[in-house]
Amino acid sequence: LSPPSLQSTSSDLLGLNVRLINGTGSCSGRVEVYYKGQWGTVCDDYWDIKDADVVCKQIGCGxxxxxxxxxxxxxxxxxxxxxxxxxxxxxxxxxxxRHNEFGIHWCNHGQDAGVTCSGEESFLF
Known part of the structure; x- marks a missing residue:
């Protein structure tokens, strides 16, 4: 097996390979990514504000x-x-x-990562 390509596609640039689930609206929730025909979660190991910021900007949520x-x-x-x-x-x-190869992890769904973006919470500022 060769390693997966990490190059962006047009759908990546449009934010179509990431979504937020179970939040209070479209700009908060559990982070899920789309890869090879299926949605999956992101483990919270080393998950920080820079990672979350990329997700928020990618989906147009500030x-x-x-x-x-x-x-x-x-x-x-x-x-x-x-x-x-x-x-x-x-x-x-x-x-x-940077990340492990797609599907390579040492966690379980109890460690699923999430984010709240400013696009939904902008009234607080």
Whole structure:
């Protein structure tokens, strides 16, 4: 097996390979990514504000205002697709950030990552 390509596609740039589930609206929730025909979760190992910020910007929801860990928005049911995500903050897609290979992880759905973005919470500022 060759390693998966990490190059962006047009759907990456449009934010179509990431979604937020079980939040209070479209700009908060459990982070899920789409890879090889299925949605899966992101493990919260090393999950921080820079990682969350890339997700928020990617889906057009502004900046990250809160990072959630430990399946705050409920446990996912599909595969865990990303673990040990490390973004610098300027990436256009979470898949451009450093991470283990897709599907390689050392966690369970009790560690699903989430985010709250400013796009939904802008009235607080």
């Amino acid at each position: 900046r990250a205002v809160y990072v959630h860990r430990n399946a705050n928005f409920g446990r996912g049911t599909g595969p865990i697709l990303l673990d040990d995500v490390h973004c610098f903050g300027g990436e256009k897609s979470i898949t451009e950030c």
